[in-house]
Amino acid sequence: MKPLPAEPEKSRRAWAVSRKQFAFNGALADRVISVAHIIGRPVRNAAGTRIGRVSDIVVRWDAGNEHPPVTGVFVKVRGAHAVVQQADVTLSQTEIRLRSDARMKWRPVWGDDDVALSRDVLDRQLVDTSGVQVVRAADAYLLNGPQGWELAGIDVGLLSFGRRLATRRRACPPPDRVIDWAALRAFVPRFTDTTTAWQSAPTTAAGTAGSGLQSGCAAAQLKELRGPEVAALLSDLNRYQQAELVAAAHPSSAVEALRQLDSDHREALLAELDDADRARLRAMLRSYAR
Amino acid sequence: MTAPQSSVSEQRGRRRGTTRVLAVLAGLGPGLIAANAGNDAGGILTYASAGAQFGYRTLFLMVLVTVALVVVQEMCSRLGVYTGEGLGGLIREQFSPRATFAAMTLLLVANAGLTVSEFAGVGGAMEVFGVSRFISVPIAAVFVWALTVLGSYSRAERLFMVLTLAFLTYPIAAFLGHPNGHEVLTNLVSPHFPASHAFLVLAVALIGTTITPYMQFYDASAVVDKHITPANYRSERIDSVTGSIWSNVISIFIIIATAAAIGGTGPLQSAQQAAEALRPAVGPAAPALFAAGLLGASLLAASVVPLSTSYAIADAVGAPRSVSAKLRQAPLFYGIFTLQIVVGAAVALAPGNLVALVVNAQVLNGVITPLLLTYILILANRSTVLGPAKNGPVFKAVATVCVAVVGLLSFVVLIQTMSGLG
Numbered sequence: 001m002k003p004l005p006a007e008p009e010k011s012r013r014a015w016a017v018s019r020k021q022f023a024f025n026g027a028l029a030d031r032v033i034s035v036a037h038i039i040g041r042p043v044r045n046a047a048g049t050r051i052g053r054v055s056d057i058v059v060r061w062d063a064g065n066e067h068p069p070v071t072g073v074f075v076k077v078r079g080a081h082a083v084v085q086q087a088d089v090t091l092s093q094t095e096i097r098l099r100s101d102a103r104m105k106w107r108p109v110w111g112d113d114d115v116a117l118s119r120d121v122l123d124r125q126l127v128d129t130s131g132v133q134v135v136r137a138a139d140a141y142l143l144n145g146p147q148g149w150e151l152a153g154i155d156v157g158l159l160s161f162g163r164r165l166a167t168r169r170r171a172c173p174p175p176d177r178v179i180d181w182a183a184l185r186a187f188v189p190r191f192t193d194t195t196t197a198w199q200s201a202p203t204t205a206a207g208t209a210g211s212g213l214q215s216g217c218a219a220a221q222l223k224e225l226r227g228p229e230v231a232a233l234l235s236d237l238n239r240y241q242q243a244e245l246v247a248a249a250h251p252s253s254a255v256e257a258l259r260q261l262d263s264d265h266r267e268a269l270l271a272e273l274d275d276a277d278r279a280r281l282r283a284m285l286r287s288y289a290r
Numbered sequence: 291m292t293a294p295q296s297s298v299s300e301q302r303g304r305r306r307g308t309t310r311v312l313a314v315l316a317g318l319g320p321g322l323i324a325a326n327a328g329n330d331a332g333g334i335l336t337y338a339s340a341g342a343q344f345g346y347r348t349l350f351l352m353v354l355v356t357v358a359l360v361v362v363q364e365m366c367s368r369l370g371v372y373t374g375e376g377l378g379g380l381i382r383e384q385f386s387p388r389a390t391f392a393a394m395t396l397l398l399v400a401n402a403g404l405t406v407s408e409f410a411g412v413g414g415a416m417e418v419f420g421v422s423r424f425i426s427v428p429i430a431a432v433f434v435w436a437l438t439v440l441g442s443y444s445r446a447e448r449l450f451m452v453l454t455l456a457f458l459t460y461p462i463a464a465f466l467g468h469p470n471g472h473e474v475l476t477n478l479v480s481p482h483f484p485a486s487h488a489f490l491v492l493a494v495a496l497i498g499t500t501i502t503p504y505m506q507f508y509d510a511s512a513v514v515d516k517h518i519t520p521a522n523y524r525s526e527r528i529d530s531v532t533g534s535i536w537s538n539v540i541s542i543f544i545i546i547a548t549a550a551a552i553g554g555t556g557p558l559q560s561a562q563q564a565a566e567a568l569r570p571a572v573g574p575a576a577p578a579l580f581a582a583g584l585l586g587a588s589l590l591a592a593s594v595v596p597l598s599t600s601y602a603i604a605d606a607v608g609a610p611r612s613v614s615a616k617l618r619q620a621p622l623f624y625g626i627f628t629l630q631i632v633v634g635a636a637v638a639l640a641p642g643n644l645v646a647l648v649v650n651a652q653v654l655n656g657v658i659t660p661l662l663l664t665y666i667l668i669l670a671n672r673s674t675v676l677g678p679a680k681n682g683p684v685f686k687a688v689a690t691v692c693v694a695v696v697g698l699l700s701f702v703v704l705i706q707t708m709s710g711l712g
Contacts, residue, residue, distance in 0.1 A: 123382050123383050123387070123390075124383055125379070125608075135608060136379075136608025138608065158607055158608075158622070161387060161608070164387040164388075165388055238373060238374035238379075238514070239374030239517070240374055241374075242374075264516070264517045267517075268518075271519055
């Protein structure tokens with residue numbers, strides 16, 4: 001059994017600092033795009049003619065990147081869906097413009113690491129490993145960094161949710177309560193309706209029952225969570241998310257959290273784990289009981 | 291000082307008896323508890339009003355409402371079991387922010403109406419004991435708020451639940467009240483809808499108090515809290531169906547008992563009048579027994595309904611939600627809870643007939659119910675939410691018909707009321 005990593009508080013403080021740094025100001029405003037307010041915006045060709053509207057923004061999950069890069073834009077054109085590679089478009093808050101040589105892929109194949117932000121992240125629960133809390137994403141922000149557009153963070157503020165009730169903003173709205181994406185762990189939906197998104201998606205792709213996604217950094221942070229912190233997070237998650245969290249946490253913390261649950265809850269949660277994780281945690285629970 | 295031996299064993303015996311009752315209550319499934327939650331102050335007074343005003347003529351409607359309740363509660367249980375999530379969170383994840391806001395506003399309004407009727411129930415019950423509602427309702431509001439926020443609610447909840455057992459005397463009263471058996475059976479099996487605005491309004495109130503939005507949110511959350519998994523959903527489904535039927539059997543007995551005792555006397559005027567239906571079973575103790583049951587049911591729901599609204603809304607907007615959190619840690623959660631208690635108690639103090647106020651609150655629920663049922667139907671139809679457990683074609687058709695009929699009734703009442711046809 002691996003020992004708990006030393007000084008988790010220190011690294012947690014580091015995440016808090018990066019969160020503050022992300023609270024962008026006017027200087028960054030033109031380099032930031034709100035995902036919630038770009039969905040539904042027009043997509044124009046190089047000549048400026050409207051050809052469709054933005055349906056979703058796709059990022060690629062990569063354990064090596066703290067902030068997943070934008071890989072494509074999902075476009076709805078007269079009821080049909082297509083994907084345009086990020087290199088073929090110019091992103092702004094008010095519209096997306098295709099380059100003259102842009103190619104639209106009409107039957108895109110869903111990659112294991114592809115995540116559609118509007119569908120998989122907005123309005124969904126995420127685990128904030130720095131603040132040790134479960135949050136719900138009211139908005140997501142893309143930042144145009146040195147490597148191009150990337151998912152910088154999410155906004156969990158009530159104000160940010162409230163702004164979505166009004167009309168879409170023409171400029172990226174000021175952030176309310178932003179959390180650096182590197183400190184977050186997201187869960188993809190259990191069942192993905194492949195017919196409304198990637199039409200030719202294979203059934204084994206990400207987004208099918210039980211699959212999850214995680215940032216490499218956030219996953220490391222999850223290992224640093226202590227038992228009571230894991231237990232506190234479990235209470236705000238659904239059963240499938242709980243299982244993912246328990247599987248991702250350090251085994252000794254997971255067992256400590258499991259021991260705090262009543263037996264029905266514990267069994268229901270263990271039932272969602274894969275065989276290897278379940279057997280390992282059961283063995284640890286038995287040894288604790290002795 | 292030690293208590294005499296006989297007194298101690300007597301107390302132990304009583305405690306064992308109480309423990310047994312509580313064990314039975316604790317063993318009830320979420321479906322059964324959720325369905326019976328419909329028999330709150332609003333429910334009791336609305337069913338009694340139906341019996342007093344229309345005799346047995348609402349019985350066939352109650353049979354149809356039972357079918358609709360079974361369908362709706364089953365969908366809610368299935369959503370809770372298969373997603374492991376409450377309806378508030380599911381609506382936020384599956385609908386647009388505007389649709390989520392609309393759903394939560396409707397829930398807030400419906401449950402605020404329900405909270406009003408619970409405090410009106412407290413007022414009505416205490417008036418039977420000769421206590422003015424201007425004294426009992428404010429005290430009850432402070433009591434319920436403090437119990438919930440200060441975290442000592444669970445013990446009081448058990449006491450309230452035991453008090454509601456008083457309503458189990460309704461089936462006995464229904465038999466002892468010598469109802470006209472032929473008339474009861476005829477009205478149960480043959481469609482009978484008097485063409486009057488008053489009947490239509492009461493029909494919507496009966497739907498609103500039986501298929502309450504609060505129950506649907508409660509049921510989905512309760513199966514999550516009980517950690518029921520898809521593997522043992524079969525028993526949960528049985529619990530949900532039997533719970534809905536059992537709850538409505540009690541409701542039907544309330545209508546029969548009231549119809550036999552005071553049927554045809556017009557709309558119910560007071561809680562004392564409703565208590566008359568219990569007289570064949572318990573004699574002169576009827577008013578006190580009825581008032582105790584009404585008080586227990588009202589206090590129970592007066593805290594649970596605002597609390598479940600706060601949970602659903604806080605979950606939907608992603609705000610902190612827990613009764614163990616401090617006030618400043620969860621301001622939205624406690625704010626919504628407090629607002630409902632304050633508004634509920636204040637409106638219940640408005641001058642006028644308490645029973646009419648309660649029935650009107652159920653009509654409001656009846657109008658809102660089909661709108662929220664539409665969300666539930668859409669969720670249960672989606673493969674993205676339930677995967678292979680989504681509604682099958684037959685269930686989908688039955689559920690759609692149920693929601694459409696409830697919606698049509700509410701729409702007609704709304705139009706009639708707004709155009710002054712009533």
